[in-house]
Amino acid sequence: MAKLQVRGARKAYGATIALKRGDMVLESGEVHVLIGSNGSGKSTLCKIISGSVRPDAGEVIIDGRPVTVTGPQMARELGIGIFYQELSLAAHRTVAENISLARLPANAGVFVDHAAVGATAERYMAPFADVLGDGFAADTPVVKLRADQRQLVEIMKTLATEAPVLIFDEPTSALDSAQVERFFDVLRKLRGEGRSIIFISHRMDEIFAIGDRVTIMRDGETVTTMALSDADHDMVIRAMVGGQEALIATGNADDEGTRRTGKTILSVQNISGPGFSEISFSVAAGEIVGFGGLHGQGQSSVLRALFGASRRQAGTITLNGTPYTATAPRAAIRQGMAYISGDRGHDGVITDRPILENVTPVHFLRNRLTFAFPGRLRAAVLPALQALRTKYATLSHPISSLSGGNQQKIVIARWLTDPPQVLLLDDPTKGIDLATKTELFALIRELAEKGMAIILYSSEDSELLTNADRILVFSGGAIARELTGADRTRYNLYHAAYEAA
Incomplete structure (x- = not known):
């Protein structure tokens, strides 16, 4: 009998369908990988299992019994623990307090049992002892830790739930190779004890190193499940792409070549800053350059640095052949830069x-x-x-x-x-309907035809393939590959992103 099953899960937010049909079978004693491109529905499916999202349709079955997961507390009672992409730590609490946050031990049911909290922390820190790094201790406030150390605390916090079903949504994104291997040692031990683990990662080597089976999602639907022992990298990527391997850009190679021979408006040479390093590229008048790759690989950081919203630490930028030194958005605007963010609540509306x-x-x-x-x-x-x-x-x-x-x-x-002279688009269509997206991209192409230089980052691969003349694929804060002309295919985009990761 399967430990956990999900059948026909569906979730929509207004006109936006986050999950069309999510199906999954998780066995006892396995690490089950969940993979798919940005926006494929992976995280939504996991949030349904963990109770933080209520599905519009479908069912969740645990140990053969249908259950209604009404919220995170219910999920914990049902034996489900989850590591979210967005860390949920209490920044000003200690490492020990955060590890036990889900169920703080108490004396007489009233006062926190600090001795028990400390003992729990030591227990879950022990397997990672040699990779924790300087300044990591049970009594260290989380706010003082590095990004990789905070991620380890979140992992320990999830492990401390002792849940029979554990979900890890990109738990290794900030970890180095030694930390990843130590974490995998822990997962292998749990698998040997019969625990069931759902593991989401965009790193192909990790998937094959730790996974037993993989479920592949595409465009909000589960498309297949296969044993990783019977698969290879190319087979997994082709399943993610499906039949959409061909070029789907609106322009052709001749159009793109013509645009690239136009006057260079923006030239970027070896810039580095928080979240990116050694970035070089140029944008010509009338050209749309796409920033692709997995989410959070430095694309937005580069755009914000170009706009002066964050400091770059090295490199040179020229705008129309003259040095561009804007260190604040006000100066960038006056020099002809524009920045549109998809996070309109934070970066847009007043x-x-x-x-x-x-x-x-x-x-x-x-x-x-x-x-x-x-x-x-x-x-x-x-x-x-x-x-x-x-x-x-x-x-x-x-x-x-x-x-x-x-x-x-x-x-x-x-x-x-x-x-403006240069338009920086930072995932501009996030959270808007299809009709509005269509209108926006029609306008963007019209602006390019009038000679504007445009950089487009989108978390939706189809938007890049449909609109960008060139695609720079980012991985780990660097440009891993440039796709031009007939190379602009969904397969090449996925292959560059996942293999580089």
């Missing part, structure tokens, strides 16, 4: 303010305006709003009155009112 105030700040800055004349401002922003087919009642309404897609259009119109 909450609780009118639409007009949200769409005009860049126009104010670029034109060095001192006084606001609403009539003139409306006339200035209307062409960009109309080009994006933005729906709103009046510009005096609060931006919160708009749908998510129209809020993002307001953010985009902010930058296009006074067209």
